Amino acid sequence: MKISISLPSLYPDLLNIALQRIYDTTDGFDVEIVVVAPFDVSAPKVRSVFEDVPRGNCAAHALAYENCTGEIIVTL
Numbered sequence: 001m002k003i004s005i006s007l008p009s010l011y012p013d014l015l016n017i018a019l020q021r022i023y024d025t026t027d028g029f030d031v032e033i034v035v036v037a038p039f040d041v042s043a044p045k046v047r048s049v050f051e052d053v054p055r056g057n058c059a060a061h062a063l064a065y066e067n068c069t070g071e072i073i074v075t076l
Contacts, residue, residue, distance in 0.1 A: 003029060004070030008036040008051075008060030018076070019043055034067050036060040 005022060009015040015035065022033060023044070034049060035041045041048040049067050051060060061075050 001030065001072065002070035003031045004064075004068035004073045005031060005033045006036075006061050006064035006068065006073060006075045007033055008057060008064065010038065010054060012037075012039060012041075015041065016043075019046070022076075030070075032068070032070060034064040036064045 003026070007015070007018060007022075009018070015037065019033065022031070031045055032047055033043075033045050034047045036049045036051050038051055038054055040050065047067055049063055051063060054060070064075075065073060
């Protein structure tokens, strides 16, 4: 079973910290992290969704949801 994690971000440094914490706690699980951000993200298990004009947290999670492929979706 695949788990999708919706993770909008405006700050690359904070995103990298969050990604590391996710990697540390999801080892052994089939996980994809759907990052919605106004910058490109290239990292393991990450599906990057570019949002050129941030429209807020709810809009970013909705955009992430449209790009999730997992059976379970978790928002962060």
